[in-house]
Amino acid sequence: MYDELTQCLKAEVQKGKKSFSWGRTLHCALKCADRRFYFWFRVWGYLFKTNKYGLRKFAKHRMTKLNRKYSTDINPRACIGAGLKIVHFPGVVIRGNSVIGKNAVIRQGVTIGARNSTDEGLTIIGDNVEIGANSCIIGDISIGNNVTIGALSLINKNVSDNTIVFSQNSIVYRNKGDEESITLTSIRYSQAS
Structure with missing residues (x-):
C-alpha cells in the first residue's frame, strides 16, 4: 500500500521525471491548490484503508471535510x-x-x-x-x-x-399542448x- 501511495503522489502531486521525494511532494502540495487535493486525498485514503496508527475514523472524517471543500x-x-x-x-x-x-x-x-x-x-x-x-x-x-x-x-x-x-x-420543438x-x-x- 505504501508503494502505491508514493506512486500516486509522484504522478499527481510531484509530477515530472525526478524520483519521489516527500520534500518535493510537500512543496508542490503547498504551492498548488489542485495538487493539495490529490495530496490529502491520497494520504487520508491510505490511512483509511490501512488503518495505520488506528486512524481510520479520523481519516474518514478528514476525507469528508476534503470532499466538502472541493465539492466532491x-x-x-x-x-x-x-x-x-x-x-x-x-x-x-x-x-x-x-x-x-x-x-x-x-x-x-x-x-x-x-x-x-x-x-x-x-x-x-x-x-x-x-x-x-x-x-x-x-x-x-x-x-x-x-x-x-x-x-x-x-x-x-x-x-x-x-x-x-x-x-x-x-x-425536438413541440407545441405546449402536444404530448405526442x-x-x-x-x-x-x-x-x-
Missing part, C-alpha cells in the same frame, strides 16, 4: 490508480465499490454510482479512461482500457477496450482506431 463526494473505499486527473472538481461522485485504473481523466459533474442501495458489485474502469462532463456510469459494469466517454452520457452496460462512447442527442412529441436519447458505441 469520493468514497474513501474507492480504489483509484495513479495519475488521476479531475479537470473541474465540483459535482464528482465516486462510489466506494469502484475500481478505477491508471491515468483516469474525470470532468465536472461525473457520477460513478450504484443503481440502488442493494447494488453490491463493482464498477470497474480500466486504464487511460477519459470521462466527459456530467456523465453517469451506473451499476456493476466494466469499462475497458483506452475508452473515451463523451459528455452527458449514461453508461449502464459494459464497454470494451478502445471505444468511444457518447449520447447522440437531438432537439417525445425525444429519446440513444447511446452509440464506436471503435477507436
Whole structure:
C-alpha cells in the first residue's frame, strides 16, 4: 500500500521525471491548490484503508471535510490508480465499490454510482479512461482500457477496450399542448482506431 501511495503522489502531486521525494511532494502540495487535493486525498485514503496508527475514523472524517471543500463526494473505499486527473472538481461522485485504473481523466459533474442501495458489485474502469462532463456510469459494469466517454452520457452496460462512447442527442420543438412529441436519447458505441 505504501508503494502505491508514493506512486500516486509522484504522478499527481510531484509530477515530472525526478524520483519521489516527500520534500518535493510537500512543496508542490503547498504551492498548488489542485495538487493539495490529490495530496490529502491520497494520504487520508491510505490511512483509511490501512488503518495505520488506528486512524481510520479520523481519516474518514478528514476525507469528508476534503470532499466538502472541493465539492466532491469520493468514497474513501474507492480504489483509484495513479495519475488521476479531475479537470473541474465540483459535482464528482465516486462510489466506494469502484475500481478505477491508471491515468483516469474525470470532468465536472461525473457520477460513478450504484443503481440502488442493494447494488453490491463493482464498477470497474480500466486504464487511460477519459470521462466527459456530467456523465453517469451506473451499476456493476466494466469499462475497458483506452475508452473515451463523451459528455452527458449514461453508461449502464459494459464497454470494451478502445471505444468511444457518447449520447447522440437531438432537439425536438413541440407545441405546449402536444404530448405526442417525445425525444429519446440513444447511446452509440464506436471503435477507436
